[in-house]
Amino acid sequence: MMNSLEEKSLPQKISEDIISLILEENLQPGDKLPNETILSERLNAGRSSVREAMKLLASRNIVTIRQGSGTYIASSPGMVEDPLGFTFIGNKQKLIHDLLEVRFLLEPSIAAMAATNAEEKDIKKITALCDEVEVLLNNHEDHTHKDIEFHAAIALSSKNVVVPRLIPVINSSIPLFVESTGNTLHKETIETHREIADAIAAHDPLRAQDAMYLHLVYNRKRIHLAMK
Amino acid sequence: MMNSLEEKSLPQKISEDIISLILEENLQPGDKLPNETILSERLNAGRSSVREAMKLLASRNIVTIRQGSGTYIASSPGMVEDPLGFTFIGNKQKLIHDLLEVRFLLEPSIAAMAATNAEEKDIKKITALCDEVEVLLNNHEDHTHKDIEFHAAIALSSKNVVVPRLIPVINSSIPLFVESTGNTLHKETIETHREIADAIAAHDPLRAQDAMYLHLVYNRKRIHLAMK
Incomplete structure (x- = not known):
């Protein structure tokens, strides 16, 4: 990971102090941070160093700097x-194959967890996204963004705190999948998405798990065909 | 993820141009980037903007800036x-529990993949790390760093390109596990690590998978005990 052998710069050290402050004060997404003057006093640092530190935190998506308004905690802090x-x-075909392999390990169990743990509001959200993807597919419009949201909503319903941070990263690959399957999986995507959503709504973990497997199997078959 | 609705600053845009250049020229970890003068000419940008862009790339661990020497591609570019x-x-107990749940989904299958795909040099590395963790545990020294390396070496042997980027992130939790089990899993850690290493060396996927399950089960039992 980050090379800890390299010397940290002053702004890096100050950015870590600001992270500690965020955690201590339990600041939440959208909360405003103290202004530069207050921070430089509290952290015993120059204002220009604090400003540099904030830029580093913004580049790590921990804070969002709004010109003329102030600095706020980002909506998913630390998720870059x-x-x-x-x-x-470099090898995108290998990447697509291996991402799908990881989806096979994670998503069927996550669908089962979602079927067990989803609340009414989660089910409404999943069903609504399933509807939206279906409309987009039927209209031959780009559904990739809503497709990623559908899988992210299932991840959130698992109630595991790690999974919603992991799945959007793995599923950043969905546009690559859609591209490499020549966007030919319309019918299968609509049917398996619906079955996943219905199984979660029925709180049936095994049915949700199997539906997700079927969804991924269709994807793998098409990707293998496309790669030949 | 990153809020794409927010305006990108000039250094952000230039940093994206530099990423494109890294990809086009297929620069690898350790490779030196062109200097500031050359980059500012090629990207048609001011030198101070290029410098700012490089700081952003360094904070995302894409490049490493060595004072007086130059700027190089980081060892695991983009892994922050x-x-x-x-x-x-905020809730660290929930985080420990949920990370372990994700490890159950990933690591037994990864151990099986490693048993199938490990080359001789991978097996030597895994066995050596297994030995090192055992020595540290027997001497009651901190083994967490080598423990993370052991699991990372198995991930690398799977030959899936996503898994080695994922496992160290999930296993950043190992120090939390060790702490929350009161560091009492000496005997079980030594035995199950050895069984995992031996099964991978024997190219026996099912045995490797089961050994990894057993390893995780011991961890979960102790963590549940500790959390009571």
Whole structure:
């Protein structure tokens, strides 16, 4: 991970102090941070160093700097774009294959957990997203964004706190899947998404798990065909 | 993820141009980037903006800036410390429980994949780390760092390109596990680690998978005891 042997710069050290402060004060997404003057006094640091530290925190998506308004805790603090660095995996076919392998390990069990733990509001959200993806597919419009949201809503319903942070990262691959299957999985996507949503709504873990397996199997078959 | 609705600053845009350049030129970890003068010409940007962009890339661990020497591709480009923002999950007991739940989904299958795909050099590495953890445990020294390396070596042997990026993130929790089990799992850790290493060396996927399950079961039992 981060090379801890390298010397930390002053702004890096101050950014860590600010993280400690966020945790101590239990600041939540959307909360405003104290202004630069207050922070530089509390942390015993120069204002320009505090400003540099804030830029580092913004680049890690821990805070959001709104010009003229102030600095706020980000909506999913610490979740950066492409956190596992998939951009830097050169072989995209291998990446697609291996991401799908990881989805097989995670998503069927997560669907089962969602069927067990989903509350009424979760089920409404999952069903609504299932409807939206179906409409987009039928209209031959881009459904990838809503597809990712559908799987993220299931992850959230599992009530495991790690899973909702993990699944959007793994499913950042959905656009790659859609592209590599030539966008030909309309009928199968609609049917298996519906079966997953219905099984979760019926609180039937095994049915949800099997529906998710079927969904992934269709994807793997098409991807293998496309890669030949 | 990153809020794409917010305006990107000039250094952010330039940092994306530099990422494109890294990908186009297929620069690998340890490779040196062109210097500031060359980059500012190629990207048609001011040198101070290029410098700001490099700081952003360094904070995302894509490049490493070595004072007086130059800027290099980081060893695991794009892998930042705590990429899923676990720091910001307040309830650490729930986090420990849920991370272990995710380890149950991933690690037994990964151990099986490693048993199938490990090469001789992988097996040597896994066995050596298994030995090192055993020595540290017997000497009552801190084994957490080597324990994480042991599981990371297994992930690497799976030959799935996503898994080695995922497992160290999930296993960043090992120090929390060790702490919450009161560091009492010496005998079980030694025995199950050895069984995992031997099964991978014997290229026996099912035995490796079962050994990993047993390892995780011991952990879950102790954690539940400790949480009571």
